[in-house]
Amino acid sequence: MPSVAWIIVPTPLPSGPIRIGITGEGVVAASSDVPPGSSGEDLLRPEQDSRAALVVERFGEYFAGRRRDLELPIDWRSTTGPQRVVLQTLQRTVGFGETITYGELATRSGVFEDGPGQHALAARAVGSIMGSCPLFPLVPCHRVVAADGIGGFGGGALGMEVKRWLLTLEGVLAPTLDWNGPG
Template sequence: MHVDRSLAWVTVRTPLPTGDLRVLMTDRGVVAAAYTPEGAAGLPAGPEIRNPSDDRRAAAVVSRIAEYFAGRRRELDLPIDWRSTSGIQAAVLRTLQQTVGYGETITYGALAERSGVFEEESAEPGYAARTVGTIMSTNPVSLLVPCHRVVAADGLGGFGSVGLDVKRWLLTLEGVLPPTLDWTGPG
């Protein structure tokens, strides 16, 4: 397998039901983030940074994500390397990242409209919203581009292969949903 020397992985501890977050970085920024080891499968190979304090990129990723999960940071403010996105996916993800902040949600349909990449009149009703749902489920930079903030018009919607437990956890952390008695978030 070809190893791209500009790539490096760092594992970030999280309180999420899925466990640690795997983050793939380049010199330009974060290129991928995976909630599960299975989510990281199929992504490019690169060395694992075992001691994040030895690498400024990894140190920033680990500290900012830890602060977010501790409830001390609302925006990660990490650079994103957009090379793994293009076309409609890139436009929708950039719109989400730039316009839907901490503690806010947007519906799939509203994000489709806000992105401006779908024709107003579609032969198939709901096409744009379903396409945005697919884009959210294939978001290569989850958490940094907060697909958990995109919800269905009639409820939470889905959350790809990670599951609704993670989406609920993140929305609870951000104050969108009230905590349940068994929520394990910051005090």
């Protein structure tokens, strides 16, 4: 695997900044799990690296409500097999302001068997894939919901706040009185 350069992107998300890994191919990893002390000298600086500047710019525009798609190249090598197929299907077919159920995404991806009792298993498998997505929010796992509601999101209660925030940003959910996103 090629070397990965890291940047920290500030966000208005309840979880705080996002740590993003970049290779020559594109974004290879993104996570809201920012380790303490991650602001050290080993990080790319947007003012010194055009790739980092583009990532910071695009995320800033998205979180400000001025961009519907991050349009950043993705280096998919941190994913394999069914996980990659499901994530690529999601990223390619479910746009800004749209949602899809876990079961619908399982069917759309084409990687799961059909048959009695298989739909529920496939939906749960997609839920696990969403919870392990190494490219949040470039791959919009927040757009995958349960058939009977919002569903879950990695990171427990804080993760659910992030999912609600993103779905509100995209107009899927109505803003609440404490909404702190763009107006």
